Amino acid sequence: LTAENYPDVKRDPRFAHLTDTDLAFFRSVVGDKQVITDSNDLAAYNEDWMRKYRGQSKVVLKPKSTSEISTLLKYCNEHLLAVVPQGGNTSLVGGSVPVFDEVVISVANLNRVRSFDETSGILKADSGVILENAESFLAEHGAVFPLDLGAKGSCFIGGNIATNAGGLRLLRYGSLHGSVLGLEAVLPDGTIYDSMHSLRKDNTGYDLKQLFIGSEGTLGIITGISILCPARPRSVNVAFLGLESYDKVRETFRRARADLCEILSAFEFMDRKSQVFASRFTGLPHPLAGEDNTDVPDYPFYVLIEVSGSNKEHDDAKLESFLESVMEDETVADGTVSQDETQLKTLWRWRESISEASTMFGGVFKYDVSLPLPKMYSLVDSVAERLKEKGLLSFEDSSKPVADAIGYGHIGDGNLHLNVCVREYAKEVEEALEPFVYEQVQANRGSISAEHGVGFQKKHYIQYSKSPVEIQMIKDLKKHYDPKGIMNPYKYI
């Protein structure tokens, strides 16, 4: 979808068009090679991960330092050139790609670990470090990044902070609002905000770094982060379970919190439809399939539980006794436990691959919502029902635009991922889904963005989760720090 598919979104006439003079200036700052103008090379920066949104930027800049970013932003601000900050471009809400001809500033070349203190666990790094690289670096030092997600091979730690990503271990390590200790960022006028602290406690006035966590590129460009990293667990185990109902999923979560307590590090759920997608995508036999039949068994719900701690014997015993208890009274119908690192990774694949598998038919409309646990899954049923009633959904009939609506997510965080898997990005499907999904969420006092952000997709819908007073406060902050509105326009605010 391009801006032409959204007639209500118009290019802001205040913004300048890129000139040869601008390009010559950019080249003088970052060097010829770091100014990308070739249309083939631009394509990857203009299109998002879902291949859902496509912008028309004419230039991508790849600075190598905070001071180069400062010079670039100062220039763009003075010359009214709109800017899109870009990390690994894995945004699921169209936040990381331009809408019209905004200048893309990629932080890919800011990719150094600056320091790591093994005593305190504080990592300082550039914002363009790929999450998986940060994780590998920390593994060598007995630590773990307090965030993990399926896009770890591509997303950047700066992008994680800009979106306040939640991920698979929020249940254990909490939100980035708690673990980020400091930031370095460049404001739209080129001012460098340096708060790369190592302080766990600092109550001197407003906690300004929080403004950038989840700001989605609207206030400035994050260039460095200081983050508290926990000690690496010495033992990790995964159990993969089949359950007969959603109520049993909730009951299993209640019991896991109580019985597994401090070693519980993830509690993820998946409906059967999502497992069918993952099965087609990976081609692997399902972990709960029988010996002769590799298909996904008939359980309507699946749960992945991860436990991690420092004493393998203790953790194994705790997990075993928990599983015995939930299987004995038939809360859980079937299950398997990882026996080694390879099996552990394979079990995680049945959860982590769903996001990508959902695009298998051509495209996907993704909704990422917080809802009270008892009502969480009914959203998937009501959306599937609505799409069927409108004659838009059929798994078998390829003439229908929607293949299926699947649900999975972070039960432990009250966060549902509803993926409507489509054969094409049809406008009538979007209209059937929006604002319907947001209305359902609002009626249950949920959030229309649990973790992926607002971006372009939800720009018209923020009022479903924020009050008029809150929206005004957000606008006031934006106006104060970005008075010309050059940072990531047409999104968020």
Ligand code: FAD
């Ligand atoms: P981008 O996609 O490049 O950018 C995201 C937003 O941040 C944009 O608005 C951009 O302008 C801004 N931005 C990026 N870098 C900077 C910077 N340095 N300074 C200022 N602004 C910046 N999200 C979750 O919360 N939990 C998950 O479990 C999860 N799993 C995912 C799995 C897959 C397979 C995929 C594709 C995405 C997933 N995401 C998840 C969504 C996504 O938010 C994360 O992948 C990640 O946090 C985005 O990082 P990025 O570097 O790719 O940022």
Ligand code: 2HG
């Ligand atoms: C996940 O938890 C991610 O797997 C992605 O947040 C969810 O693709 C999605 O909808």
Ligand code: ZN
């Ligand atoms: Zn998620």
